[in-house]
Amino acid sequence: TTAIAQDLPQLEQKERYKVGFAQMESNNPWRIAETKSFHDTAEACGWDLIATDAAGSAAKQVADVDSMIAQGIDVLFLPPREEKPLIPAVMKARAAGIPTFLVDRSVDPAVAKPGEHFVAFLGSDFIDQGNRAAQWLMENFDGDQGVIVQLEGTTGSSPANDRKKGFDDAIAADDRFEIVASQTGDFARDLGRQVMETLLQAHPDVNVVYAHNDEMAIGAIQALELAGRKPGEDVTIVSIDGTRDALQAIIDGKMGVTVESSPFFGPLACEVMKKYAAGETIPEWVKVEDRVFAKDNAADHIDEAY
Numbered sequence: 224t225t226a227i228a229q230d231l232p233q234l235e236q237k238e239r240y241k242v243g244f245a246q247m248e249s250n251n252p253w254r255i256a257e258t259k260s261f262h263d264t265a266e267a268c269g270w271d272l273i274a275t276d277a278a279g280s281a282a283k284q285v286a287d288v289d290s291m292i293a294q295g296i297d298v299l300f301l302p303p304r305e306e307k308p309l310i311p312a313v314m315k316a317r318a319a320g321i322p323t324f325l326v327d328r329s330v331d332p333a334v335a336k337p338g339e340h341f342v343a344f345l346g347s348d349f350i351d352q353g354n355r356a357a358q359w360l361m362e363n364f365d366g367d368q369g370v371i372v373q374l375e376g377t378t379g380s381s382p383a384n385d386r387k388k389g390f391d392d393a394i395a396a397d398d399r400f401e402i403v404a405s406q407t408g409d410f411a412r413d414l415g416r417q418v419m420e421t422l423l424q425a426h427p428d429v430n431v432v433y434a435h436n437d438e439m440a441i442g443a444i445q446a447l448e449l450a451g452r453k454p455g456e457d458v459t460i461v462s463i464d465g466t467r468d469a470l471q472a473i474i475d476g477k478m479g480v481t482v483e484s485s486p487f488f489g490p491l492a493c494e495v496m497k498k499y500a501a502g503e504t505i506p507e508w509v510k511v512e513d514r515v516f517a518k519d520n521a522a523d524h525i526d527e528a529y
């Protein structure tokens with residue numbers, strides 16, 4: 224209702240803020256870079272930062288937010304591991320009068336809304352990322368028939384849902400391609416490798432892998448090489464993130480493309496929070512612009528990669 228919308232918790236302007244950052248897990252370079260970005264921003268932005276790590280458990284992430292609320296944080300930055308299980312955390316922070324910014328992932332918009340239950344979502348356009356991965360593939364694939372295996376991110380997470388939608392919708396328009404399998408690798412390198420091993424046995428004719436993140440793409444490359452395949456030659460690898468290992472794999476000719484998804488949210492979080500405290504209107508979605516890394520520019524960006 225409009226009454227609730229008008230009541231969105233406000234943030235006062237002051238020198239220092241008690242800030243909560245409830246990280247979901249730390250099992251990949253992207254997560255570690257994001258957490259580091261918050262720590263690196265803390266001093267300059269006047270944050271007394273409480274950072275937690277839910278170790279891959281949505282239930283623990285909810286509990287971590289509970290404990291931050293109990294510790295009296297002024298503002299919450301939350302990357303919700305999955306779209307539905309983290310809604311209670313958003314609602315509890317809202318009820319406690321704590322302005323919440325979702326960073327890097329979002330929640331189910333049918334239930335928890337920006338401008339009403341939380342202030343805004345800061346992050347990439349995942350549908351567009353999937354779309355651009357498909358676009359690169361359609362422009363650069365030189366075979367007749369593309370047999371695609373898709374490695375999905377964490378089930379029920381907004382980037383997994385939307386990167387799949389963006390890719391599937393775009394690729395459906397090109398009848399050279401068929402997606403023969405699409406399975407979760409939970410955004411993790413080792414699971415990506417294991418799932419790829421299994422899928423290779425069921426689909427030995429696979430010649431394209433679309434991974435929802437670079438860690439799973441690297442895992443898939445390992446599985447393919449173990450099976451005697453030549454990623455970059457007889458299998459085209461397309462992926463998302465822009466990690467150092469992925470840029471190196473592009474330079475080495477093993478990976479075709481990675482669409483950027485930046486983990487460096489600290490400075491943006493600081494800027495948006497200060498604007499909110501100053502009474503400025505914050506857009507419901509503060510969109511992060513992403514680049515595309517391929518053979519022509521990977522070497523130019525590897526030094527700034529993580």
Ligand code: GYE
Pocket residue numbers: 251253254327328382410435436437438463464484
């Ligand atoms: O692509 C992945 C990470 O939510 C955008 O999560 C983020 C994704 C990122 O684990 O590597």
